[in-house]
Amino acid sequence: MHIDWSQTQVYNTIMSVATGIALLMLVRFSQHVTRGDKISLEGWSIGFAVPGFILTLTGGAMTLTWPLSKIGFPFDDIIFGEPTLAFGVMLLGGAILIWRRSNLHHKAELSDKEAKQQSGVLTSQLIDMIRPLSYFAAAMGLALISIAIAGVYYQLFAAPPEEPISGRFADYPLLEASFISGLYAVTGIGAILLPFSLATRNPIVTRIMGLCWRVTGILFVLFGAMNYFTHIGLIINTM
Template sequence: MSGYLTILGLAPELKIDWTKMPTYNTIMAICAGVGLLLVVAFARRVLRGDPMEHVDGWALAFGALGLILTLTGLHMTLTWPLAGQGFPFDNIIFGEPCLAFGVILLFAALYLWKRGSALVGAVDRPAMVARTAGPISLLVLAMGLACFGIAAAGWTYTLFAAPPQEPISGAFADLPLLEATFISGLYVLVGVGAVLFPFALRAKGGALATIIGVCWGLAGLAFTLFGALNYFTHIGLIINTM
């Protein structure tokens, strides 16, 4: 969210009252990225028929990530705006998608915890997953369309650009379209996978599942690494603008 300060003309003499500017899209980015990677890895095991004796481990992983994303996403979604200094679009861009993904991961964890043994012993695992995930796939598709809307907003209004006071990312403050393109591109990758998800379920895998795996795998890796990097850049921004 700090990147939008450049757009609003608050740089270069930037001072921020951080008591009114809570920001935790660092942990949200990491959990969303790792969540996407785990979904891809789990789906790969289901489609390939790999051994899944320790399905409870997947339930724990999905549950932990889902809990963090649900709590942070819910707080960001219901606190309008989250930051006392403005930026209500952060609630939409980061809060709402993380809330939706977090809730889906939580219920996936609950299902695996309660019915994981049935999935492990199923003769046709892809068919069982398709029947179970079919109804929720409509929400996944809808959130995919929402990701396209977020990406379009990022490009249209040149969002996500970092101010000069932010280490590393701030070096590209004069090129706001660069970071806008990077983040919007990640939302496009997530959106493509989400929109294709219901159709991949009906096809029980195939080429559509491969496309989803590539899109979510790349986006998950990028979100994870970018979120980890932001632990340094956001701390630096706070120190430079106190």
């Protein structure tokens, strides 16, 4: 198979790494806030803004230009582009909210003891600020589950035989379809639980959501890192 790579682009590598890191950061940030740990809100806002910018940029480009349609995979532009764009914009929105909260926190000039006493107030304020975003997150969670069902039903996500590692399973399309669909479905479950976790503060719901995102975050990072090798190999083998 020959592909004219000057006519198309593939962003799945950095998309996957940024998505995984962002999911892991969401879990860790929620743990710090609920425990009342002393944290740098500016640091976390920038931490969310960086993958948010990357995902907004790459997801927006894929959503608007459909580059993968030029190599015969137009459905992948929807599957990868639109959820990535949505996640990136939500991360940027969250980063702005946390940054604004950090400015108010500094203006208050609280001592360490007072800051510890104010941790419950900070948690409530952050929850109130993030709750509107959680509704869109839940809706996109439903979309992720829909994509997961389509992935298994149509046996999508199978790598071409020219791709190293993943291409060895080209004759078993259901294998990779099940893996990627599983990542999407579990991530979607966590997103659906987000507004319920914020509304009820039920520790069981929060733990399930955190487990979903922790597992998928690690897998997205590892899969994306591996794809830096496999996608370079695919390009070399199809030039």
